[in-house]
Amino acid sequence: MFIHLPTLIITTIILNGVLGTTLLAIHRAIPSQKSFKTWALACFLFALANILTALRGTLEQPWLTIFVADLLIISVPLLALHGMRQYRQQTAIAPTSIILTLTGSAVVLVVAQAFASIAQAITAIICGLIYLFAANYLRHIRPTPRVMRHLLMGLFGVHGLLMLMMAGTSLQHIDTHQNLLTSLLMAHLIMTTMTTLLFPVLAFSHNERQLLKIAHLDELTELFNRRAFFEQGALLLAQNKQLEKPSCILMIDLDHFKSINDKFGHAAGDACLRHVADIIRNHMRERDVAARIGGEEFAVALADVDRQQAEMVSQRLVERIAAQPFLFEGNSIELTVSLGGILSTHSRRALNDLLNDADAALYAAKASGRNQFKFA
Numbered sequence: 551m552f553i554h555l556p557t558l559i560i561t562t563i564i565l566n567g568v569l570g571t572t573l574l575a576i577h578r579a580i581p582s583q584k585s586f587k588t589w590a591l592a593c594f595l596f597a598l599a600n601i602l603t604a605l606r607g608t609l610e611q612p613w614l615t616i617f618v619a620d621l622l623i624i625s626v627p628l629l630a631l632h633g634m635r636q637y638r639q640q641t642a643i644a645p646t647s648i649i650l651t652l653t654g655s656a657v658v659l660v661v662a663q664a665f666a667s668i669a670q671a672i673t674a675i676i677c678g679l680i681y682l683f684a685a686n687y688l689r690h691i692r693p694t695p696r697v698m699r700h701l702l703m704g705l706f707g708v709h710g711l712l713m714l715m716m717a718g719t720s721l722q723h724i725d726t727h728q729n730l731l732t733s734l735l736m737a738h739l740i741m742t743t744m745t746t747l748l749f750p751v752l753a754f755s756h757n758e759r760q761l762l763k764i765a766h767l768d769e770l771t772e773l774f775n776r777r778a779f780f781e782q783g784a785l786l787l788a789q790n791k792q793l794e795k796p797s798c799i800l801m802i803d804l805d806h807f808k809s810i811n812d813k814f815g816h817a818a819g820d821a822c823l824r825h826v827a828d829i830i831r832n833h834m835r836e837r838d839v840a841a842r843i844g845g846e847e848f849a850v851a852l853a854d855v856d857r858q859q860a861e862m863v864s865q866r867l868v869e870r871i872a873a874q875p876f877l878f879e880g881n882s883i884e885l886t887v888s889l890g891g892i893l894s895t896h897s898r899r900a901l902n903d904l905l906n907d908a909d910a911a912l913y914a915a916k917a918s919g920r921n922q923f924k925f926a
C-alpha cells in the first residue's frame with residue numbers, strides 16, 4: 551500500500567492537534583467568530599477518536615475504544631456543521647441538534663457495541679448522512695467566498711458518499727474487501743484533515759472590514775442590522791453635525807404585512823422583505839445608512855440632504871415599491887409601504903430621538919391610509 555496506515559493515523563493525530571491549536575488561536579484573535587472554537591473542538595475530538603481507535607488491539611475496553619471512539623467520530627461532522635451555522639448566523643446557537651444526534655447515536659451504538667463491524671457501519675452511515683447534509687447546507691452560506699464554499703461542498707459531498715461506501719463494505723465480511731476498507735478509512739482520515747485544514751483559511755478569506763460587515767448585517771436582507779444602525783447612524787449624525795449639515799431619518803414599514811404572511815406563507819413574506827430591502831438599497835448613496843431594525847421595519851439615515859431631497863427620495867421609494875406587484879412562486883403580491891421621516895437641521899438631537907419622531911410620522915402615514923410618506 552502506498553501509505554502506511556499506522557503512519558497516517560499518527561500524522562492525522564498530530565495534524566489535527568496542531569490545527570485545533572491554530573483554530574483556537576484564531577478564535578482568540580477574533581472572539582466574535584465562535585465558529586473557530588467549535589472547529590478547534592472538532593479537531594481535538596477527531597485526534598482523540600483516532601487515539602482511542604488505535605488502542606482497539608491493545609486495550610480490552612470496547613466501551614472506550616469502540617463506543618466512545620465512534621461517538622467522537624460522529625461528533626466531528628456535527629461540530630463542523632455547527633461551526634458553519636455559527637459562521638453563517640454570527641450568533642450563539644444552542645447545540646440542540648448535536649445533543650439529539652449524539653444521544654440517538656449512543657442508543658444505537660450501545661446495542662451494536664459487541665460487534666465492532668456493525669458499530670463501524672452505523673457510525674459511517676450517520677457520518678455519511680451528516681456530511682451530505684452539510685454539503686447541501688453550504689449552498690446557503692452567502693458571505694463565504696465562492697471558491698471556498700464549492701471546495702467545502704465538494705469535500706463534504708465526496709466524504710459523505712465515501713462514508714456510505716465504507717458502511718457497505720464493513721458489513722460484508724469478505725477478506726478481499728479488507729484492502730478496500732483500509733483504503734476508504736485512509737481516505738476518510740485524509741478528507742477530514744483536509745476539511746479542517748480549510749477552516750483556518752476561512753478566517754483569512756475575509757479581511758477585517760468584511761468580517762465586521764458580516765457581523766453587522768441582517769442575515770435576511772443583508773442590510774445593516776439594528777445594532778449596526780445605531781452605531782453607523784450615530785456616526786453619520788456626528789459627521790453631519792461637524793459639517794453643519796442637516797440629518798434625515800426615515801422609517802419604512804410594510805403595509806398589512808401580517809396578511810401577506812398569512813395568505814402566501816412566511817417564505818413569501820421573507821422574499822417581500824428582501825425585495826423591499828433591494829429597492830431601498832438601490833435608492834441609497836454611499837454614505838447613507840440603511841438597516842432592517844425590526845421584523846418588517848426598515849430605517850434609513852440619509853447623509854447630506856435638504857428637506858426637498860429627503861421628500862423626493864421618500865416619494866420615489868414609496869412609488870417604486872407600489873409600482874408593480876411582487877411575483878413570488880407564481881403569486882402576484884401587492885406590496886406597499888408607509889414611510890415616516892424627520893429632518894433635523896440642528897443635529898444635536900440623539901438618533902433615538904429622531905427615530906421616535908420618524909416613527910410618529912410613520913404612524914401618521916399609516917393612519918392616513920398607508921402607501922404614502924409623511925414628514926414630522
Ligand SMILES: Nc1nc2c(ncn2[C@@H]2O[C@H](COP(=O)(O)OP(=O)(O)OP(=O)(O)O)[C@@H](O)[C@H]2O)c(=O)[nH]1
Pocket residue numbers: 770803804805806807808809811815816817818819820823844845846916920
Ligand atoms: N415573513 C416574515 N414575517 C415577519 C418577519 N418579522 C416579522 N414578521 C411579521 O410581520 C407581521 C407584522 O404585523 P403587524 O405588526 O400586525 O403589521 P402589519 O400587518 O404590517 O400592519 P400595518 O403595519 O398596520 O400595516 C407579523 O405577522 C410578523 O409575524 C420576518 O422576518 N419574516
